[in-house]
Amino acid sequence: MPSLMSLSSFALLTPPTFNFKPTTLPPNPSLPYLSITCSSDNNPKPTRSSSWVSPDWLTSLSRSLTMGQDDSGIPMATAKLDDVSELLGGALFLPLFRWMNMYGPIYRLAAGPRNFVVVSDPAIAKHVLRNYGKYAKGLVAEVSEFLFGSGFAIAEGELWTVRRRAVVPSLHKRYLSIIVDRVFCKCAERLVENLRTDALNGSAVNMEEKFSQLTLDVIGLSVFNYNFDSLTADSPVIDAVYTALKEAEARSTDLLPYWKVKALCKIIPRQIKAEESVTVIRKTVEELIAKCKEIVEREGERIDEDEYVNDSDPSILRFLLASREEVSSVQLRDDLLSMLVAGHETTGSVLTWTLYLLSKNSSSLMKAQEEVDRVLQGRSPSYEDIKDLKFLTRCINESMRLYPHPPVLIRRAKVADVLPGNYKVNAGQDIMISVYNIHHSSQVWERAEDFLPERFDLEGPVPNETNTDFRFIPFSGGPRKCVGDQFALLEAIVALAIFVQHMNFELVPDQNISMTTGATIHTTNGLYMKLTQRQIPSAFVPTSSRWKVEGTLFFIHPRPREESAVYRKRKRQSWKTKPWRAEIKPDWLYWSSPT
Numbered sequence: 001m002p003s004l005m006s007l008s009s010f011a012l013l014t015p016p017t018f019n020f021k022p023t024t025l026p027p028n029p030s031l032p033y034l035s036i037t038c039s040s041d042n043n044p045k046p047t048r049s050s051s052w053v054s055p056d057w058l059t060s061l062s063r064s065l066t067m068g069q070d071d072s073g074i075p076m077a078t079a080k081l082d083d084v085s086e087l088l089g090g091a092l093f094l095p096l097f098r099w100m101n102m103y104g105p106i107y108r109l110a111a112g113p114r115n116f117v118v119v120s121d122p123a124i125a126k127h128v129l130r131n132y133g134k135y136a137k138g139l140v141a142e143v144s145e146f147l148f149g150s151g152f153a154i155a156e157g158e159l160w161t162v163r164r165r166a167v168v169p170s171l172h173k174r175y176l177s178i179i180v181d182r183v184f185c186k187c188a189e190r191l192v193e194n195l196r197t198d199a200l201n202g203s204a205v206n207m208e209e210k211f212s213q214l215t216l217d218v219i220g221l222s223v224f225n226y227n228f229d230s231l232t233a234d235s236p237v238i239d240a241v242y243t244a245l246k247e248a249e250a251r252s253t254d255l256l257p258y259w260k261v262k263a264l265c266k267i268i269p270r271q272i273k274a275e276e277s278v279t280v281i282r283k284t285v286e287e288l289i290a291k292c293k294e295i296v297e298r299e300g301e302r303i304d305e306d307e308y309v310n311d312s313d314p315s316i317l318r319f320l321l322a323s324r325e326e327v328s329s330v331q332l333r334d335d336l337l338s339m340l341v342a343g344h345e346t347t348g349s350v351l352t353w354t355l356y357l358l359s360k361n362s363s364s365l366m367k368a369q370e371e372v373d374r375v376l377q378g379r380s381p382s383y384e385d386i387k388d389l390k391f392l393t394r395c396i397n398e399s400m401r402l403y404p405h406p407p408v409l410i411r412r413a414k415v416a417d418v419l420p421g422n423y424k425v426n427a428g429q430d431i432m433i434s435v436y437n438i439h440h441s442s443q444v445w446e447r448a449e450d451f452l453p454e455r456f457d458l459e460g461p462v463p464n465e466t467n468t469d470f471r472f473i474p475f476s477g478g479p480r481k482c483v484g485d486q487f488a489l490l491e492a493i494v495a496l497a498i499f500v501q502h503m504n505f506e507l508v509p510d511q512n513i514s515m516t517t518g519a520t521i522h523t524t525n526g527l528y529m530k531l532t533q534r535q536i537p538s539a540f541v542p543t544s545s546r547w548k549v550e551g552t553l554f555f556i557h558p559r560p561r562e563e564s565a566v567y568r569k570r571k572r573q574s575w576k577t578k579p580w581r582a583e584i585k586p587d588w589l590y591w592s593s594p595t
């Protein structure tokens with residue numbers, strides 16, 4: 001029963017008094033709310049009487065063991081079995097939030113043989129994240145090593161320093177500006193084109209799935225110059241990545257780390273599935289590296305300038321191979337796999353939840369669409385346009401506050417330390433920094449549960465951990481901060497701008513939208529939307545692309561490179577029936593709509 005075992009145990013003690021105000025701000029009635037329910041429909045709930053992994057058992061034991069010795073000043077959380085049963089197939093971070101409201105910004109949680117200190121305070125988070133020398137990745141590295149191998153996302157010490165230093169230069173400004181145009185815009189345009197059929201049919205679309213496909217295509221092209229083409233073909237890689245990440249999360253709470261025994265991994269179905277997934281991902285990456293290496297060798301390519309980009313293949317892989325850094329194929333594979341995994345699901349989830357929030361907040365959506373129309377005038381964004389899409393950017397920032405990916409960061413103390421507030425931790429102590437709690441705490445944010453993009457000054461800098469003093473840490477902070485933060489923000493802004501420019505959308509009614517976690521916050525059942533094609537108001541379409549023919553106004557946009565079946569059909573019909581046929585170059589005709 002691996003899933004029950006993985007729930008382990010939580011303390012059942014009397015709550016200590018703690019001077020920490022629970023979140024009691026009245027909800028704003030004008031804003032609809034996501035009910036934070038954790039769906040565990042597919043999983044039987046443990047019964048109070050039968051469970052030997054009930055909260056009481058191990059946590060009481062852990063309490064007895066530390067009785068009289070715990071001078072850390074950190075209260076121990078008491079969990080009810082109902083809290084724990086919510087974890088079954090659900091969202092681990094939700095009970096952490098409830099306990100924060102009971103025990104305060106730092107508490108101890110006995111979870112099976114492990115004991116976590118859970119941090120929900122910006123100053124303590126800042127201390128832990130900035131002092132990387134004292135705090136290692138610990139458990140995260142242990143439970144995801146089967147996937148990342150020696151990749152720099154989990155490597156420590158000298159190896160991490162060297163590999164991070166080798167990879168970061170590939171994400172320079174010139175690379176980003178080229179990728180915006182060649183990859184982010186193209187993939188988002190393809191998504192919109194792909195969705196037109198659904199919009200015309202009126203069918204419900206699972207936007208979480210679509211965004212996951214979009215971001216896999218983006219990361220594939222940007223990192224490897226490889227088109228997974230997952231928007232139009234099934235990609236086994238998506239399933240493989242999700243399975244592997246879910247396995248890493250399950251391992252982090254397993255009561256018995258039986259997966260450390262290699263022989264068991266060959267017979268336990270969950271482990272067999274995980275190993276198969278890793279094989280799919282590794283094989284894909286190895287093939288891509290081999291192909292690119294051959295080309296670089298054949299052409300004798302070598303980096304010869306700052307901000308180097310190969311024009312025919314601007315990918316990160318090409319940059320790394322052309323940099324001629326001494327690195328083994330396995331290390332390169334694991335580093336790139338780190339980028340593929342870290343950059344795929346995260347951005348997909350950001351887009352999913354931002355769309356969800358906009359669908360529930362019509363005034364913010366209207367404001368975002370007005371801005372997109374005004375700034376872009378009917379075209380796709382360029383790198384330069386992005387700084388002017390301020391409100392849209394704030395919508396994404398605010399979405400990452402409410403739904404941070406991952407919701408919890410994990411560290412392990414390498415030495416004994418004293419945290420701000422005079423809390424003591426011993427060497428070896430596992431620490432969970434609950435980004436979700438910090439972002440939702442009423443001690444940290446006013447109207448913390450509301451979606452208010454305007455809370456971040458439109459004219460101010462893009463919020464990050466430094467300018468908010470670790471109140472806003474969606475990309476973490478300190479030396480191990482996300483290397484893809486700029487990349488991810490640009491990607492999300494471009495995708496959302498192109499989507500809201502061309503589509504109106506509304507939630508399919510009566511959906512149970514609840515949260516679950518892999519490495520990011522997912523919906524449990526998808527995010528189903530009804531789409532309709534949106535007409536860009538004519539005032540925002542430049543006169544050069546507006547054509548008046550026999551009193552009817554047509555908008556003309558450059559044709560996307562890939563043509564869908566719907567587009568081709570529409571074009572054939574236009575050629576047969578429209579009187580303006582001879583006047584427009586076919587290459588420029590993409591879409592026409594009478595006002």
Ligand code: HEM
Pocket residue numbers: 152153154164338339340342343344346347350404405406409410474475476477479480481482483484485487488489
């Ligand atoms: C909105 C999307 C993204 C979010 C929310 C996000 C979030 C994060 C966070 C929170 C961390 C730090 C984890 C920790 O401190 O333990 C991280 C690390 C990392 N991210 Fe991202 N990320 C995103 C997109 C990307 C993209 C697009 C890439 C690659 C192009 C990427 C590559 C990485 C890598 C390689 C690391 C490990 C860095 C290290 O340990 O030195 N991420 N990410």
